[in-house]
Amino acid sequence: MRTILCYGDSNTHGQIPGGTPLDRYTFERRWPGVLARELGTGWHIIEEGLSGRTTVRDDPIEGAMKNGRTYLRPCLMSHTPLDLVIIMLGTNDLKARFNQPASEVAMGLGCLIHDIKELALGPSCTVPEIMIVSPPPMLDDVKDWQNIFKGAQQKSHELALQFEIMADSLEVHFFDAGTVSTCDRLDGFHINGEAHENLGVALAREVEAIGWK
Numbered sequence: 543m544r545t546i547l548c549y550g551d552s553n554t555h556g557q558i559p560g561g562t563p564l565d566r567y568t569f570e571r572r573w574p575g576v577l578a579r580e581l582g583t584g585w586h587i588i589e590e591g592l593s594g595r596t597t598v599r600d601d602p603i604e605g606a607m608k609n610g611r612t613y614l615r616p617c618l619m620s621h622t623p624l625d626l627v628i629i630m631l632g633t634n635d636l637k638a639r640f641n642q643p644a645s646e647v648a649m650g651l652g653c654l655i656h657d658i659k660e661l662a663l664g665p666s667c668t669v670p671e672i673m674i675v676s677p678p679p680m681l682d683d684v685k686d687w688q689n690i691f692k693g694a695q696q697k698s699h700e701l702a703l704q705f706e707i708m709a710d711s712l713e714v715h716f717f718d719a720g721t722v723s724t725c726d727r728l729d730g731f732h733i734n735g736e737a738h739e740n741l742g743v744a745l746a747r748e749v750e751a752i753g754w755k
Contacts, residue, residue: 545586546749547621548574549614550630553677553733554591560685560728563593571735576742581749588621596634597650603639611650614657622663623670626749629654630675630719632701633731636694644700648708655712671752673715675745676702678723678737684730691731698731717748 548554556572558565569575569589578587592608600606607613610631618624631654635647655672664670680698684691702718709716722744723737733741 543584543586544625544754545588545621545623546577546626546628547588547590547618547624548577548628548630549610549617550591550628550675551595551610551634552591552593553633554589554630555593556591556738557593557732559726559732559734567735567738571738573738573742573745576739577746577749580743580746590617594634595631596640597631597647598653599635599640599642599650601634601639608634611653611657614654615661618658618661618663623665624663625665625754626671626673626752627658628673628675628745630677632705633677633680633694633698636680636697637690638692638694639690644697644704647697647701648704651705652708652712655708655714671715673717673745673748674705674709675717675719676705678720678725678733681725681727681730683727685728687729687731715748715752717745719744 556566574587574589594604594608595610596608598611601608632647635642658672659669662669680695682695706716719741722740723733725731726734
């Protein structure tokens with residue numbers, strides 16, 4: 543049995559576009575659930591999505607619990623051993639209150655990769671495989687979130703390149719979710735059921751392509 547940890551924000555949690563954090567798709571419709579279905583028996587998928595989660599930043603409004611780095615270490619330790627950690631974060635780092643360019647968001651991801659490697663919680667104390675997934679770019683119209691995400695739309699289009707550069711430099715896997723899914727028009731930054739399906743299927747193929755020993 544191989545174990546995969548899916549670590550992300552509301553688009554891993556499965557928040558329904560235009561809804562609240564309590565409005566979410568069922569596990570079977572969320573991309574980690576689709577991933578589990580596609581990989582089949584022999585794989586254990588752990589879903590760790592939190593609405594508003596950042597890479598490494600305490601949120602002055604939503605709280606320090608939204609800092610993805612703070613929770614990552616105990617999360618990894620509670621689920622050890624892990625064969626693969628998939629991280630899809632970055633959208634919330636683009637909120638105007640953080641005032642961060644895409645390159646700085648990628649550096650935050652680099653810190654998470656460092657922590658995963660340092661703990662070495664894979665089988666027999668090895669470093670698990672790591673896959674960075676860049677979220678689909680935001681739409682120009684983010685409805686009532688316009689002020690919160692002021693200036694974020696253009697930056698969101700830069701994340702994939704910056705994430706790929708970071709992944710290559712740290713020798714981890716990379717996948718651009720924007721190649722198979724888009725954000726929904728209802729709010730401009732969450733993905734809908736069809737996008738979850740497409741992403742889960744695509745990531746299953748990426749997982750299968752890893753040179754497992």
